[in-house]
Amino acid sequence: TQLLEQSPQFLSIQEGENLTVYCNSSSVFSSLQWYRQEPGEGPVLLVTVVTGGEVKKLKRLTFQFGDARKDSSLHITAAQPGDTGLYLCAGRFYNQGGKLIFGQGTELSVKP
Amino acid sequence: KAGVTQTPRYLIKTRGQQVTLSCSPISGHRSVSWYQQTPGQGLQFLFEYFSETQRNKGNFPGRFSGRQFSNSRSEMNVSTLELGDSALYLCASSLAARGPDTQYFGPGTRLTVL
Numbered sequence: 290t291q292l293l294e295q296s297p298q299f300l301s302i303q304e305g306e307n308l309t310v311y312c313n314s315s316s317v318f319s320s321l322q323w324y325r326q327e328p329g330e331g332p333v334l335l336v337t338v339v340t341g342g343e344v345k346k347l348k349r350l351t352f353q354f355g356d357a358r359k360d361s362s363l364h365i366t367a368a369q370p371g372d373t374g375l376y377l378c379a380g381r382f383y384n385q386g387g388k389l390i391f392g393q394g395t396e397l398s399v400k401p
Numbered sequence: 402k403a404g405v406t407q408t409p410r411y412l413i414k415t416r417g418q419q420v421t422l423s424c425s426p427i428s429g430h431r432s433v434s435w436y437q438q439t440p441g442q443g444l445q446f447l448f449e450y451f452s453e454t455q456r457n458k459g460n461f462p463g464r465f466s467g468r469q470f471s472n473s474r475s476e477m478n479v480s481t482l483e484l485g486d487s488a489l490y491l492c493a494s495s496l497a498a499r500g501p502d503t504q505y506f507g508p509g510t511r512l513t514v515l
Contacts (some may be wrong), residue, residue: 329508330506330508330509331405331491331493331506331507331508331509332444332491332506333506334503334504334505337503377443377444379444386457387449387456387457388446388449388457388459389434389446389504390446391436391443391444391445391446392443393443394443394444
C-alpha cells in the first residue's frame with residue numbers, strides 16, 4: 290500500500306517558469322521532509338515541516354504543509370537549470386513506527 | 402566533518418550469489434538506515450539500526466539483513482540474489498532518528514544482478 294502519493298512524476302519546463310510539486314496522503318503525517326537528489330548522489334534534505342499550515346521558504350523554493358497535515362507542496366519560482374534533479378517528499382506517520390516513507394519522486398528538468 | 406561513505410560504489414553479481422554492502426556514518430551519528438531505490442518503486446525503507454540494535458524494519462524478505470557495529474558502522478547483506486534486487490542501495494545516518502531527525506545520505510552502492 291502506497292501511503293504517500295507524489296505528483297507529477299515528470300516535469301520539463303523552461304528557465305524562468307514556475308512549478309509546483311504535490312505530496313499527498315490519506316493519513317496524517319507526524320512530520321514531512323523534502324529532499325533533492327542529483328545523479329550519482331544520495332538525497333539531500335531541503336526542509337522539514339511539522340506544524341499544520343506551516344510555510345517555509347528557501348530562496349526561490351516555498352514549502353507548504355497542509356492544515357490537516359495530510360498534504361504538502363513545493364513551489365519553485367523562476368526555475369533555473371541548476372534546479373534540475375529528483376525531488377522527493379518523505380513523511381513519518383504515527384502508525385508506522387517512525388519509518389521514513391518516500392514518495393515516488395518528481396523528476397524535474399529545467400531547460401535554458 | 403566527513404560525510405556518509407558507502408563501499409563499494411558499484412557491484413555486479415549473478416543470481417544466487419550473496420552480497421555485503423558497507424556504510425560508515427558521520428562521526429557521532431548513532432543511527433543508520435538503509436534504503437533501496439529503483440525506478441519502479443522509488444526509495445523504500447529496508448531497516449534502521451541504533452546502537453547496534455535493529456529499531457525498525459521495512460517490508461522486505463528475510464534475504465535482506467543488516468547489522469551495526471559498536472563504532473556505528475553498518476553492513477547490509479543480501480543472500481540468494483535475484484534480478485529484481487538490482488538497485489541503488491542508500492545508507493543514511495542521523496544523530497537519533499526519532500521524530501523529524503535530519504538524515505544524511507551517502508552516495509549509494511549501485512548493485513547490478515545478472
